[in-house]
Amino acid sequence: MRGAIGRFGPWERAVIILGMAAVVYAAVTAVPHVGQLVETQPRLIAAYLLALAAGELVRVQLPSGRVTAPVATASAVALAFTALTNGEAPFSTSTSAVVLVAVVGIGLGLAVRRLVGRPLGLYLSMARLLGASVVAVLTRAIAFGGESLWQWQVDLQRGTPLVALAMLAIAAVGINVELVLGGMVRAERHRAQWDTVLRDDLGEAPALNVALISSGPLVALLAPVLGLLALPLALVPMVLTYVAVEKYVANQATYRQMIATLSRLTEAGGYTSPDHAERVAELSVSIARNLGLLQRDVQVVEYAALLHDLGQIALREPIPGGATVLAAPGDQQQIAADGARIVRRAGVLDNVAALVEVQATPYRQVRELDEKVPVESRIIKVANAFDDLTGGSRDPDAEERALERIHLGLGYEYDPAIVEALTDVLRTRSRPSLLPRDG
């Protein structure tokens, strides 16, 4: 066991061990009832196993990089709520049996993922299982005003606004458990600050989380009337939502292609060395993450870093090697101003242009003259200098020498806090990457 999960960080290990504990507990306490359960509700269990397994196969990556499996999550939550289903016997089984069904469904999905060679992202499934378990416990084992929510449903025979409200509240708790656990692991994997990651995940799209939260209750409230048909039908609106999200994310990728193309204009003109802009962008993004910038600000840093040398296009003669760090300060300012002017022509990239404009400003002007240079521009200044000085080489000696040169300008030319973040980034990135891919 230790060997298998030893390569995970502490949070990932914790989530997986906690999930495994739920699996073992459910198995030990529920297995004796499995025969009876399968006998009384074969169709209901088959339907949910199918939905859960299929849901694990369809994972969606959100703009922040978070990976969700909306159908699996909504199905697991709906399963935990299920009491009465038209055409089926009441689902009057124990909490641990409900968790066991979720375990088997999610396990089936993971087995298929392994068979077709897709990344498992075990922590994602475990976070989902734990969230669903919380929903099951709150629905079936905890009594509100003398009765559990499950018992309410059976007594009333159909939904009421109050039952719906209780379901929404419980689903929100369960889904946030999944979100927070997944976010902690993601922060750990990307060496990002956990509060930034959680703020990204919770803040990026409240509307998406609302869609997810409402879907489980919708299935459970329609089931007494529509039977098992409620499971596919009530999930359709949410599925449409996530289809839209996929389109949006794919479109975001083409936007990134567009910006990268702009960055190659200077390379094609012989002004900058190949891939300089991409390297500066990658380094700037790492530094920005290290400093705990929010995802939307990280993206602006990335775009500005890609475009930071665009102004060189206005130069009569290319600077040797395109290394602006060696150019006269006045030329550096001119390149920055020209670049900003060109980027402003888009009309939608003014925030990027503003960063490009002040990228060459020395740090002492911030310190002594109180000039407003955003941290994003200061990041690009440091990342650009580092790449100009190493010439893009990943050789440790070259990196060492470049850092020494940058340290000479510390506090005068460069912001010490950002140089510190750069040092930190270089230290962690020089190790061979052990990061397993997210699901």
Added chain:
Amino acid sequence: MPRRSRDAAINAYILGVWVAVGVLGVIAWRLVGLGAFGTVALLAALATASSWVGFHIERGVQFSAGHIAVLAAIAMAPPLGAAVVGLFMGLAADRRVPVRNRVFNGGMWALVPIIAALGYGLIGGSHHLDEIDGLSGLIFHVGAPLLLVDILQTVLNAYLLAGVIRLSNDTPVLTVMRGLLLGSGVTTMGYGLIAFLLVVLWQPGGLGPSSVILILMPLLGARWAYRQYGEERAARERTLRVLVAAVETKAPHLAGHSDRVAALSARMAEGLGLGPVDVRDIEVAGMLHDLGQVALPRPVIRAGDLNDPLFRSYGRRGANLLRGVSFLAGSLDGIAHHAEPGARPWSTEPGHGAGQLASHIVHVADTYDLLTEVADHGAPPIPPQEALARLRLELPAADAELVDVLSRALARTPPSGAGE
């Protein structure tokens, strides 16, 4: 048709719609009567608010919660109730919509639901959802009839709209209807399904009016995602301006040239009857045809000598720069070959080398604009008629047709400063 008689015809059409509303309304009232006032009031409120719950899906395809309210009213209220909900949806348009359009929209959206609601009753749709026993009853007496009248509404709506558009600009009814119905399949199915879930949750599900909230929650997510998608698509298009700015920074004598060639190329493509995707690809090819010049040394650009192999490579260089950008793939061929389209065959048949056609169109537009607007390498600009005559003389016979297309396009375009 003169403008005044056009106006009169449109007014008569709108009046006709309202008369139909009156006649069918009286019939529906005598046949079925009134009722379900609370439900109708709530759904009408939802329909009125639909402008902030609705969203654009693609260009021209819109999702509106008002349609769901109308369908729900058809199942839960008498036909006149559905008409009231539709009326509120039709009137609740943007403030900028002219009054006459709103009067028409209101009439159309009162008329269509009455017809649909009468149809719902005819094909066995039930209004007593609480009394339906069993799943098959719900499907055959609520779900299926709702979906059918949903499709009927979509078609009727397109037909009535096409009628008024025909009166205002002579576009044939079938052409307009095809444009309106194309791509509306998914939203129509979506309306039908969501309305079905809403009424099931409302009545047999026991949730009553609060089911509206539960049903709208997933839609808010879709609305958010489509908004982001739309904004970013627009941003992506705007970013093409940066490429133009880069060309003009490197070659200041070309200021404004890219935009004019883009506008001319687009007009020519429209004139040849190409579809919107091809027109857009050709427009972008026109806008970015000079991009490769940013990769050339200044003296070479200044000389602009097509006999110089280095200068001649700029089309190909420009296309290479854009090779990684998936949404520009349709424009690359036009950019790569516009300087020397030569004898590359072209056709305006759909799917037959719009790219090759693009290189010819951009070549003609580019040459024309260089002659008339850009003081090209010392030679002063010449008047449009003279430029057209020169093009006819110098271009190969196959492209002479394109000069006619250009001259027709020019007749429809302001002479210069086109584009933005």
